Amino acid sequence: MTYRDLLAPMAAAAREAGQLLLTTPRPERATSFEEFAEAFEAAEAPGAAVLRRRLEELRPGVEWADELDVLAGPPTVGEVWVVDVLDGAVQFLQGLPQFCVSLALVRDGEPVAAALHSPLLGETYLAARGDGATRDGRPIAPSAKTDPAAAVVTTGHPPFVARQPEAAAQAGRSFAAVLPAVAAVRSLGPTTWQIADTAAGRLDGFWEFGRDAANLLPGALIAREAGAVVSDTEGNPWTAGSGSFLAAPAGLHGRLLDALHGR
Incomplete structure (x- = not known):
């Protein structure tokens, strides 16, 4: 399976996890770090279970690294999933709309496939190494500004x-x-x-x-x-x-x- 072939199932997994975030009741706003951490873990858990299952089916045996421990030391040899089920947890827990599901397959320290999905916007960014980048299936390009x-x-x-x-x-x-x-x-x-x-x-x-x-x-x-x-x-x-x-x-x-x- 090429890196490009991974994108459609990665997108589907991200959308499934994103839908769970939308149906997860947002907790009362935390008043301490401990309450914040508990609320985050409760919000993240259903989507994390889905992604662990989907990514294992997609790339059996590839390890999962979460946001806070990924690549803390020398570059990882071989493949690893870099996953943030709730990227923008601060916004989510504060009742703000800016959050997304973030997935990347990293090989030897370099990203080779990526999927981002915003449940509220209903938008998905995808990229595979050497194959360009898209949003909702359409190629994207940066601004032409020079000033x-x-x-x-x-x-x-x-x-x-x-x-x-x-x-x-x-x-x-x-x-x-x-x-x-x-x-x-x-x-x-x-x-x-x-x-x-x-x-x-x-x-x-x-x-x-x-x-x-x-x-x-x-x-x-x-x-x-x-x-x-x-x-x-x-x-x-x-x-x-x-x-x-x-x-x-x-x-x-x-x-x-x-x-x-x-x-």
């Missing part, structure tokens, strides 16, 4: 960013540097979905500081396959071990690198 002053860009941060204090500091400095150079800076929910929307031209760039492989791998593949430039914030090719991330159209990428460095 940062016309660009709407987005940013985010890794989960539990306090564990990466330098990343938090860099995020603050970069926001102050980029804001005067662009039309607007926003943070619009799940990292993966923001990168995919950049790949599709809805947004004009996404950057982040810190190590956040699980949230970046699916979007990185979609962006590359759509024709966006994906790098770290020094302009080097992005890998799962990189400490920063930038995805942007070719006509804006260099200008956004300059903005990030205050040039």
Whole structure:
């Protein structure tokens, strides 16, 4: 089975899990971290069971790595599923609409197939290495903008960013540097979905500081396959071990690198 052949069943699995999220009653808003964690686990569990079953049928024996432990060390040899059943859990639990199901097959540390599904939007992004990227079956491409002053860009941060204090500091400095150079800076929910929307031209760039492989791998593949430039914030090719991330159209990428460095 080729990576392209995986996309349809991956999409079906993501949609099934997404439908379960829609039918899961949202809990009362948590007032402590412990309550938040309990609410998240309860919301995620039905979809996780579906995805474990579907992905095992699709790729028997391939291990599953969740959002917080994926690729924490050296690149994994062979294949691993990178799964976030509820990407955007904060928004989901706060009653906000920006959340999605995120799946990627990673081989030797590189994403080779990805599926993102937004249950509320009813949209699905798909990409396979060497085969392009689509939204709802139609090819996508990044924005044609070249002027940062016309660009709407987005940013985010890794989960539990306090564990990466330098990343938090860099995020603050970069926001102050980029804001005067662009039309607007926003943070619009799940990292993966923001990168995919950049790949599709809805947004004009996404950057982040810190190590956040699980949230970046699916979007990185979609962006590359759509024709966006994906790098770290020094302009080097992005890998799962990189400490920063930038995805942007070719006509804006260099200008956004300059903005990030205050040039």
